[in-house]
Amino acid sequence: MKNRSPKIAVLSGKGGTGKTFVSVNLASIAGRSVYVDCDVEEPNGHLFLKPEAFCEETVTVGIPFVCEDLCSGCRKCVDFCKFNALAFIKGRPYVFEEVCHSCGGCRLLCPEKAIGEAEKSVGKIQRGVAGNVSVHTGILNTGEVSGIPIIKKLLEASISENERPVFIDCPPGSACIVMESIKDADYCILVAEPTVFGVHNLNMVYELVRLFRKPYGAVLNKCLGEGNPAECFCKENDIPVLYRIPFDSRLGTLNANGKIAVLESKRYRDLFSSLLRIVMKEVPGETAVDS
């Protein structure tokens, strides 16, 4: 194995805590780096980074279709499908694309070979460059259920960019799409805001990263002067606090306008430089060469 650059996932459970803010600014301050937006349902990093030189790739999944001439109406496919994506209507199987998981089972089991597969677009991947940052964005088509195939493809592509740290901007929540996003991460940054909502969801992603045996640390965002329930939670659970970013109404304005804080203000340049140093120190075996 060659020397590989670290992959750092940024997640939070709750939405709107500052995942995109933290990952975009870390990628921007890191110099040559890769930013991967795995929040394919609502990707926003590109609105800040504004990458140029797009290349676009469609992501498809295989959806079964039934050749009526060959179908004997044996129902094997309908009985097999665990997702109820096939129904037996008027003696023939009928496919409900929206609930199909593309497992390929119906096609495999059909004794008449009456089931074919057509590629259906579920979204796309865009790649571009913003200064030193290579930007990968996944976008789920509206009305589609699962972003997993897009996230898989996104992360595959970003692996090929060696020798650059990779920052993975994760979706909110803690379900399958988040698990897929952190699967290959070397380190996880948990972003939390100082509310009881923030703490409850921090608890969930904290459980998730431990379940996946990932090393982790917390960034406390929007810190107000008063007691911070997220900080108490970190203390109680021995979660290392990497940084405390104070609440700043000017930041709200920068964010609203799609500006990157480290490019606009020295204060945030300094802040994210030291956060980056702290994170890189935490990433296990970051400088180790495994030949």
Added chain:
Amino acid sequence: MKQLLILSGKGGTGKTTIAGAFIRLACAKAYADCDVDAPNLHLIMARDIGPRLTDYYGMPRAEIDPGKCVGCGECVRNCRFDAILDGDRCKIDPYSCEGCGVCEAVCPAGAVSLKPVVAGELKLYHKEDRVFSTAQLKMGGGTSGKLVTEVKKQMKSAAYEGAELAIIDGSPGIGCPVIASLSGADMVLIVAEPSISGISDMKRIVKTAEVFHVRIAVCINKYDVSPVHSRKIQEYCKTENLPFAGVIPFDPEAVRAVNNGLAISEVDCPSGVAAKEVFGRVMGLLFQGFGESSH
């Protein structure tokens, strides 16, 4: 019973805060938290009672009996989710397995079976004539759409016949939990945030709700953080002919209320007052119909 669903696309715009206020203002008899990935409504809505808990079984998961496995690799070749680890004598990656059953079907040795798995917990709070349905997905539990459907089912079957209104707090994004929550909703209230991210995400959730033919109204939370973007949202609603239900200001009191387990409508604060006005308009739309646009 009319169902009002609160969505936003972007996370953290204030769905739960507004849902909590609406539930108190309406004295709602039925409400639910469909954000099973990261539920929070119970933190401000279920202070003094314990829930009734029910295990939720998600999709089953494959298991390979190493005693029967002949190591032919058929399962590995046919699994589309990369859930079978080849190197390790056909071990299953529990987080990748979707329970489709292909491995079970192709195994010549009968070594694979599908086992039921508890993927989360349904919670039902019941007090006097009010029911509150929510759930928590187990970490690593996988897809959440099915659990969302169960949460709504639980609410409907427990609600009193006389309940006219159900308020449902949704999840961020546009994917499976959101789509599951849209089914059966009479109206969606979108809580938009005045920023370029907020606007981009709002447009995507509007499109998604339209795919499923659910009526939509929009309100703006923390509108004063960026009046410019708030105006853009209002203009967008006008062009798209979406009823606009009003604005709520940024309010540090809202954070304090939530941290004390209260809805903003229970505290004397600017955001609570504004939420009441938005609530009035939304109820008008929900019960008197959209008729002509409300601009």
